[in-house]
Amino acid sequence: MAENIDLVMQGGTILTLDGELRVLEDQAIAIDKGRILDFFDPREKTWPARRTLDTSGCIVMPGLINAHTHLPMSYFRGLADDLPLQTWLHDFIWPLEAKMLSHAFISQAALHGAAEMIKNGITQIQDMYFNMPAVAEACSRAGLRAIIGEAVLDGKSEPEHATLGNKVLELRQRYADDPLLDFNLAPHSIYACSERTLRRCAEVAAQHGIRLHTHLSETRGEVEDCLREHGLKPVFYLQKLGILELPAVYAHAIWTDPDEIALMAASPASVAVCSDSNLKLASGILPLAQYLELGVNLCFATDGVASNNNLDLLAEMDLTAKLHKAVNNDPAFLPAVKTVQMATLDAARALGVEDKRGSLEIGKDADLCILELSGLESQPVYNPWSHVVYTLGAKQVRDVVIAGEIVLRDGQLTKVDEAELVETAKSWKQLMLKELGQWCS
Amino acid sequence: MAENIDLVMQGGTILTLDGELRVLEDQAIAIDKGRILDFFDPREKTWPARRTLDTSGCIVMPGLINAHTHLPMSYFRGLADDLPLQTWLHDFIWPLEAKMLSHAFISQAALHGAAEMIKNGITQIQDMYFNMPAVAEACSRAGLRAIIGEAVLDGKSEPEHATLGNKVLELRQRYADDPLLDFNLAPHSIYACSERTLRRCAEVAAQHGIRLHTHLSETRGEVEDCLREHGLKPVFYLQKLGILELPAVYAHAIWTDPDEIALMAASPASVAVCSDSNLKLASGILPLAQYLELGVNLCFATDGVASNNNLDLLAEMDLTAKLHKAVNNDPAFLPAVKTVQMATLDAARALGVEDKRGSLEIGKDADLCILELSGLESQPVYNPWSHVVYTLGAKQVRDVVIAGEIVLRDGQLTKVDEAELVETAKSWKQLMLKELGQWCS
Numbered sequence: 001m002a003e004n005i006d007l008v009m010q011g012g013t014i015l016t017l018d019g020e021l022r023v024l025e026d027q028a029i030a031i032d033k034g035r036i037l038d039f040f041d042p043r044e045k046t047w048p049a050r051r052t053l054d055t056s057g058c059i060v061m062p063g064l065i066n067a068h069t070h071l072p073m074s075y076f077r078g079l080a081d082d083l084p085l086q087t088w089l090h091d092f093i094w095p096l097e098a099k100m101l102s103h104a105f106i107s108q109a110a111l112h113g114a115a116e117m118i119k120n121g122i123t124q125i126q127d128m129y130f131n132m133p134a135v136a137e138a139c140s141r142a143g144l145r146a147i148i149g150e151a152v153l154d155g156k157s158e159p160e161h162a163t164l165g166n167k168v169l170e171l172r173q174r175y176a177d178d179p180l181l182d183f184n185l186a187p188h189s190i191y192a193c194s195e196r197t198l199r200r201c202a203e204v205a206a207q208h209g210i211r212l213h214t215h216l217s218e219t220r221g222e223v224e225d226c227l228r229e230h231g232l233k234p235v236f237y238l239q240k241l242g243i244l245e246l247p248a249v250y251a252h253a254i255w256t257d258p259d260e261i262a263l264m265a266a267s268p269a270s271v272a273v274c275s276d277s278n279l280k281l282a283s284g285i286l287p288l289a290q291y292l293e294l295g296v297n298l299c300f301a302t303d304g305v306a307s308n309n310n311l312d313l314l315a316e317m318d319l320t321a322k323l324h325k326a327v328n329n330d331p332a333f334l335p336a337v338k339t340v341q342m343a344t345l346d347a348a349r350a351l352g353v354e355d356k357r358g359s360l361e362i363g364k365d366a367d368l369c370i371l372e373l374s375g376l377e378s379q380p381v382y383n384p385w386s387h388v389v390y391t392l393g394a395k396q397v398r399d400v401v402i403a404g405e406i407v408l409r410d411g412q413l414t415k416v417d418e419a420e421l422v423e424t425a426k427s428w429k430q431l432m433l434k435e436l437g438q439w440c441s
Numbered sequence: 442m443a444e445n446i447d448l449v450m451q452g453g454t455i456l457t458l459d460g461e462l463r464v465l466e467d468q469a470i471a472i473d474k475g476r477i478l479d480f481f482d483p484r485e486k487t488w489p490a491r492r493t494l495d496t497s498g499c500i501v502m503p504g505l506i507n508a509h510t511h512l513p514m515s516y517f518r519g520l521a522d523d524l525p526l527q528t529w530l531h532d533f534i535w536p537l538e539a540k541m542l543s544h545a546f547i548s549q550a551a552l553h554g555a556a557e558m559i560k561n562g563i564t565q566i567q568d569m570y571f572n573m574p575a576v577a578e579a580c581s582r583a584g585l586r587a588i589i590g591e592a593v594l595d596g597k598s599e600p601e602h603a604t605l606g607n608k609v610l611e612l613r614q615r616y617a618d619d620p621l622l623d624f625n626l627a628p629h630s631i632y633a634c635s636e637r638t639l640r641r642c643a644e645v646a647a648q649h650g651i652r653l654h655t656h657l658s659e660t661r662g663e664v665e666d667c668l669r670e671h672g673l674k675p676v677f678y679l680q681k682l683g684i685l686e687l688p689a690v691y692a693h694a695i696w697t698d699p700d701e702i703a704l705m706a707a708s709p710a711s712v713a714v715c716s717d718s719n720l721k722l723a724s725g726i727l728p729l730a731q732y733l734e735l736g737v738n739l740c741f742a743t744d745g746v747a748s749n750n751n752l753d754l755l756a757e758m759d760l761t762a763k764l765h766k767a768v769n770n771d772p773a774f775l776p777a778v779k780t781v782q783m784a785t786l787d788a789a790r791a792l793g794v795e796d797k798r799g800s801l802e803i804g805k806d807a808d809l810c811i812l813e814l815s816g817l818e819s820q821p822v823y824n825p826w827s828h829v830v831y832t833l834g835a836k837q838v839r840d841v842v843i844a845g846e847i848v849l850r851d852g853q854l855t856k857v858d859e860a861e862l863v864e865t866a867k868s869w870k871q872l873m874l875k876e877l878g879q880w881c882s
Binding site: 078082083116120276280285308319325326329331377386390419421422426428429433 | 521523561724753760777815822823824835869
């Protein structure tokens, strides 16, 4: 007799995101050892399983992928809103980071953020911050899949160029058996890294097959600075340094011009669209239509929670799809199917994992998001694609499966104690307020 | 011994929205006969009450006001998305309206919408559709406060001008004892009503003190048509017809120019900002900064669910505040406090009920929205104002009180059976699909 498999999920509307964009009704998914084993009709076949999940009346889709975030900033949520960017950074975020960034702060804030991602239907993130081991530990505990970037910045002195990337290699080895974690290099930006540092990042990345993750042209000012300092537009500057030819995710990429977009289209470059953050900080609106037209791969990201102030990728999808219809004066622009693709398969492509994730297909990792439709605000349902984008929200995320494990069940986190995380967050808040003085009501 | 009062709500952070924008911590609110009777410190005083509501750890604020919607369109949610406006209207919405708009359809769809408003923290709406009695009945059943507009359109023939407004007066009399309901006149728009009809609406409104509610300059095309047909920009045309001098809410008001905005600022005009709908239909982005600068009263609205596709006013607040920071290149533009005011007190002013609603003050109607902060995605909290706008969403709406009655408790509707509403919606969906053929997946 065959051994029981790990999990069978049964019922509902399955958005496979496969090559034919198949939508399966009332089928079941067999999952074992973290992967999708089979799709089957439960009236015709059974898979004996140790665990079953009834997904009738739900939409079952690949887990959402958040391609650019800063997990350990969770405790800065809403700390200083409606302020000019420079005031926000210089008077609040940077001084606080200078004072607060202990190992305990980072690992606890990252755990908070990782758990929040899961509650929002996100199964994989790409993070950029300091202290990769603390962030790795947090994601592992929450059960969140993550590519964790070593933020590279030139502060008073340049980083140790000889050892750059060593931590990435070391952590890759340490976590070789953990299916959830991977690591990459995250030079912060062209303005925060010297030319020498960026060249060194490119060398290390090329040598070891490490992917890159960086901020690009988030503000008009940094583009002007680049032109003045280097005589080149940012994307041309990246080309000169050898970065552009390497697989990379560029966060924001708002102030690029058609020449730069064409260059990116000819490179293994993806753009992480951060609409909420870009609007809230008044950074601008990226030329999304031009990127799509020239064939640049696009995906979504929340950015850090401090500039959002949530980690809700469904909200990013809704906002971006609507915003760019208006920007392009075309209600048919960026239709729901493409928007869902950007949040799943295109995002997997951006992270170089499209062979393993981003769609529900046999052999792929079992990373799934289950949206419930029982509330009246989710009814009626005519088209599941547009429903995901325009109607459903964080409220409807019922279950989340990552690597075959149910990490959210009926809205409840299964691997961490939410009440405890809330109490921890409140304690850190008190410490931060003590640092800053009681400036907020 | 004093009689028990109806309700005491105790604890949490109370955003009063009063003249001093006071924020009360750990206080209690005494409510009786639908009104706010007292604010008090429960450690120093008690009010014996028949019912108590523990709001510790919550934000307690005035109920949100949705100033422009079409309740009976609930069953059209997501029916035909990502389509050009004319296709959407001509091939889907209008043919369906022509076939489906029975009394049963309207009253059931309106009940669905009314219940959804409540789940989203909305305590009052201003509606525009057909069959006011059916909509009134639905709002009354759900316990939602509503100003219901008689939509006036010239179809093949002009409406009966002699009797225009009679239904409003009749329904005002019929529902004189119902504190939830009021009625007004809603000439659809300058393009859907003849000059004669609009003049008649102005006459009736002036004569009987009826407020007006209309669509204005939602598309560039209608502005061009007005210029061509009447030789005037829309707001100047409204002035000529005697509409502009009357208290009115103008929905959308996107394609107005500075002359028109100045004229509106000198009139009892308010604008209902419908950001989600305007982006999704690619109608455009209104000149919000210019309205505020010249002193036009602004409030928020979801529009009908068919062009949104939700009835989430917290999402409108978040979107609008962020969008206009980017449009104005200023992250400090439209700060959270002003955004919350627009959703409450300014909206009450738009509807002419600012003496009765829009803030939590002694003597005002007890219309309240309670947002829970227990989830980790709601923590930490530094500033309750920005928290309401940027962090919290429909998911955090825990309780809603309208006219002193708890109509939502722990996310559950108290006056209607949600599961029944869902089943009814599904039945109507099947009927509509039969009408249209199985065109959607």
